[in-house]
Amino acid sequence: QLRTVPVTIHHAVKDAVAMLTPQLIVHTAIVTAEALRDDFAIANPRIVISGLNPHAGEAGALGVEDEMIIAPAIDELRDLGLNVRGPLPADTMFHEEARATYDAALCMLHDQALIPAKTLAFHDAVNVTLGLPIVRTSPDHGTALDIAGKGVARADSLIAAIRLAAGMAQTRRENL
Structure with a gap:
């Protein structure tokens, strides 16, 4: 990774x-x-x-x-x-x-x-903001407004961002 x-x-x-x-x-x-x-x-x-x-x-x-x-x-x-x-x-x-x-x-x-x-x-990269008191992730490609409504958007990066955020939150809970 x-x-x-x-x-x-x-x-x-x-x-x-x-x-x-x-x-x-x-x-x-x-x-x-x-x-x-x-x-x-x-x-x-x-x-x-x-x-x-x-x-x-x-x-x-x-x-x-x-x-x-x-x-x-x-x-x-x-x-x-x-x-x-x-x-x-x-x-x-x-x-x-x-x-x-x-x-x-x-x-x-x-x-x-x-x-x-x-x-x-490319399709499943995740942006993470480090150093915050909360977990913050987002799709690495940004908002992708240029392809909104065209039926070509992929959810891979969003799904990866959610999964990564959940894993990070779990790790933080375990380390309290």
């Missing part, structure tokens, strides 16, 4: 890059780790963290953000005791072998996180 978490969401790429800070990455990773423990019953979550630039920057040859922003966040997360790896090249994080080595992938940009999720599970 693939779980991806975007650090930045619906922003133009240039704006998303400007928003990236070690603090934002650390905060997002902590919220992710807590959700994996509390909502998915994963005692020691393994989180991989993507780079921003191609090949995670190639030691500065393809951009400095991976070394200047992402690596310090990873160091801080390790100091806090989180099981994290990265920054990893986003283009090699999602093949089957790689996915077997982690519980969630933290991605710097919206599309880094959503392209693999929708490629692997």
Whole structure:
């Protein structure tokens, strides 16, 4: 089961890059780790963290953000005791072998996180809002108003969202 978490969401790429800070990455990773423990019953979550630039920057040859922003966040997360790896090249994080080595992938940009999720599970992918006191899931494709009334909509993602919410709620109840 693939779980991806975007650090930045619906922003133009240039704006998303400007928003990236070690603090934002650390905060997002902590919220992710807590959700994996509390909502998915994963005692020691393994989180991989993507780079921003191609090949995670190639030691500065393809951009400095991976070394200047992402690596310090990873160091801080390790100091806090989180099981994290990265920054990893986003283009090699999602093949089957790689996915077997982690519980969630933290991605710097919206599309880094959503392209693999929708490629692997377009019709039953689920959006989860992490860090809330309540369980909140939704179909990953959004409202799909563009196909409303045309008889082509599928309920797969809605059904998956309801099932996932029920499972998360059950896990929370068991961990009270």
